[in-house]
Every structure is written in structure tokens, then in C-alpha cells.
Amino acid sequence: MGAGGTFAQRIAGFGLLIALVAMAAIALGIGLSPSTPRATAQSPAKGVHLGVASCSGSTCHGRQEADGKIVRQDELMRWQEPSTPGGAHSRAFNILSNARSQQIASRLGIGAATSAPMCLGCHSAPASQRGPRFQAGDGVGCESCHGGASGWIAAHYSVGASHKRNVSLGMVPLENPRARASVCLDCHFGSADEGQFVNHRIMAAGHPRISFELDLFSTLQQHHDEDADYAARKGRSNNVRFWAVGQAMALDRALSLYANPGLGQEGVFPEFYFFDCHTCHRRIYDGENAIKTGVRNPARPIPEGMPAFNDENMIMLSAAARVAAPGIAQRFDADSRAFHAALAQNRGAAVAAAGKLRTSANALADAFSGTAFGRAQTFQIIETIASEAINPRYTDYEGSVQAVMAVDTLLNALVNSGAITGNAASAIRPDINAAYAAVKDPNAYKPLEFRRSLGSAVRTIRTLR
Secondary structure, eight states: OSSSHHHHHHHHHOOOHHHHHHHHTOOOOOOOTTTTTEEEETSSOOOOOOOGGOOOOOOOOOSOOOSSSSSSSOHHHHHHHHHHHHGTTTTGGGGGSSSSHHHHHEEEOOOGGGGGGHHHHHHHHOOSSSSSSOOOOGGSOHHHHOOGGGGGTGGGGTTOEEEEEEEHHHOTTTTTTHHHHHHHHHHTTTTTSOOOOOOOHHHHTTOOOOOHHHHHHHHOOOOOOOOOHHHHOOOOOOOOHHHHHHHHHHHHHHHHHOOOTTSSSEEEEEEEBBBOOTTTTTOEEEEOOOOOOOOOOOOOOOOOOOOOOOOOHHHHHHHHHHOHHEEEEEEEEHHHHHHHHHHHTTTHHHHHHHHHHHHHHHHHHHHHHHHOHHHHHHHHHHHTTSSSSTGGOOHHHHHHHHHHHHHHHHHHHHOOOOOOOOHHHHHHHHHHHHHHTTOOGGGOOOOHHHHHHHHHHHHHHTTTO
16 A cells, blocks of 8 residues: 555554454455345456466466566465465465364354355355366465456466456456455455355354455555556555445445345344344343443434444445535435334335435445545545544444544555655554554443544544644
8 A cells, every 4th residue: 555654554553453353354254135236247257266376376476576577476475474464365264173163163053164155155265166276275365356267367467468358358346446345345244145144143153243444454455566557557546435435335235235135134033233233232230220331323213222223334424425425415314314213113114215325325435436535535534533423423333443444544545645644644643543442342342432532533633634
């Protein structure tokens, strides 16, 4: 992501959140509903997966030094980095053999996790067609993100090759925020495909909580340099655009999966995966001096005691829309409230309201895709995330984690764009770390304390304007 030590600065500031992110990055699942035409259009081509070995030659991506003229050519080594978030994809299959994974598989009665379809959809390449060099043990390999290579592997290194032609042959255009989000969300949020949906039963058996933010996770996994050559072939990345479009696509995915009749309900119960964990998982008091542990969320017009749909992406989109798409912001907020209210009626009403909210979310994705997100807008979004209009909505852990990741992502974007210096960002790192500390332990989360810490971090960032 350019800007010198920015990546290291971010890693240093994550504390236990990095452990959460790294764990989630190798243990997630869910993806695309067949009723999601926008996202489906961006899905990877269903080519044959040839396997990591097909990319590993020393004249391709298997060098020990980043001395390639066009691409680094040490991409395989970076993908395999031991004990770092950057190597999480390569470790995805091996983690299925550890004690925790074995316990989860035992509780679910699915046999060995290393051979269970329920696990392999995300812990290995989700390929229906596999070449002779493909190995499930490679984990989440090159083609999991770049698309099955059978159609484009020879063309992409030929004389006169172009990125546009590679894409036409099945390579996924990961420089496109919508396309990247669609691919990442399959495992980092969910899909209707086999083995790509971590339902509540899997989480109850011990699976880590799903957590995802497109630009942050992209930073952790990046194995290329955005140099002049990259810009000529694919254009410059806009980190804020990736963040904003990623939020819209994540909400679209959640709503499409919720509306899927095969995923949105489990027996007589709704599928609790979609709901905010902490509206149910609170301490219980039976004595006379019972303490109310929940905080009322003004954007959720639902009866007291009802589980709330996880609104982390709705909160971030509401903040971004106020700045970058004010013409859609009011409609989006109204549709969000209507969806929450419909959940208190019946499933039919909720599904209908989900469809309307998806339309608004996609309208925001379209608007964000054409937005430059310059210095002033980025600072304004950071301010809005902690503003009085948004701050009261931080009542639950998941939305608060998304907020602090957003502030850090947006600050990093300012450094990458040259709007502020890396040294200036480093100087306020302790304030960002304090906000991370407020969401270090989900069982110790306190909404009012988090709001104060987030506000303090944003006030410090304001001094950089």
C-alpha cells in the first residue's frame, strides 16, 4: 500500500484485534446467493484450478527476491510468510488439524475437519474443477482470489499480454472494488455455496466470530507493489473507495443471504448468525437488583428483548453516505430503520424490507465507485463516524470493531495519498491503539467507554487537518 512504514505501523497498533482478524482470515465462511445478480456478475470465472505449483516457477512468482521487472515475482514467498497475517491464506488448510478445529468438528459430528465439505469451502480453494497439480493442502491459494487459471495462465505472461485480455479470459479484476469484495466476502462473510456459510451452530461449536473490512484485509494480504507499472496496467487504488464500496457490498451480501430460504432459517428459529451476538449474549441477573446490560440503539426500532440484526455495515454506510452521497443518505437511513422494524413483524415483511435496503446499498456502492474521496472528504468521514449523529449507534461490539477499523483504514488512506505524513500518523498511533483496546475483549466491551475512546482518537486526528 505504498507510504513506507504504514503497513508496519498498522500491524503494531492492532493488539488483540489482529489476532481476531488473523483467526477470522483463516477460519471464515459465507458468500453469494443465487439471487444476487450484481455480485454474481463479478464472481470469479469457473475455470479449472491448476494449483499453487503452477504459479511457483522462479521465472514466475516463486523467486526469493522481489527483483522482477513488472511484478515482484516473490509473491509465493509473501503468501507463505510464517506467523504473519500476510501468510494466513496459506495456513488456512493446516489450521483444520489443530486442537480447536478438531473440537469443532467433533461437536458438529462431521468427521475430520480436513475432509469435511463444511470446512473445505473456505479453508481450501472452492474449486469444482481441479487440475492434476492442485492440492487441497495448499489452503487458500492464488486462484481462490485471482480465479481458476486454466483460461488465462498462458496468456498472462505472453508477449503483448494485457490485463484487459487476462480478465476476458477469466482472471478476476481485483483492482475493481466490487469484484474484490465479491471474492473476499465468499469466505470472509458468506456464500450460498457448499462450505461457505458459518451458521450459528458452527459458531456455537467454537468457530471464531466473523469479522471483515475490505481495505484492511487487503492491506494484510497484499503481495504486490503499486508502482508506476501497476498504475499503468490497473490504475491507482483508492483506499477510501475500497473501504466504502466494501461496506456496501458486505451489507448487500448479508441481506441476500438472510433472504435465502435455505440459509435464513434453522428449524423453527431464525438463523442467528445474522444477528448481533451481544443482544443475546449478555449477563443474566435474577436478583432484585437486576442490572440492564444493553444500551438502547436509536436506529433499531425493535421491541425490547428482540435480537437485533448485525448493523455494523449499516452504521459505516450511514456515515459515509452523509459525506459522499448525501442525496441517498436519507433514503438509506429510512430503509435501514424499516428493515429493523420489519424484523419485529414476520419473515415475509423482513425479506421484502431487506430487498429494498439492498437496492439502497447498491445505489451507495454505485455512488462510491465514482467518488474521488479526496483529503477533505476522508477527514469528514472520520469525523462523521464519531459524530453525534452516528455515535449513539455504537451499542454493540461488532459495530464498534467496524468503527475503529474504519478510522484506522481512513487514516492509513490519508498517508497513502500523501495527504498527511507517515510520521504525523505515527505520532497519534497511541490514540488509535486506545480505541482498539476498547474492543480488545468482546466480553469486556462497554459501549460508553468505547464511544469516549473513539471520540478521543478522532479529535486527535482532527489536529492533522
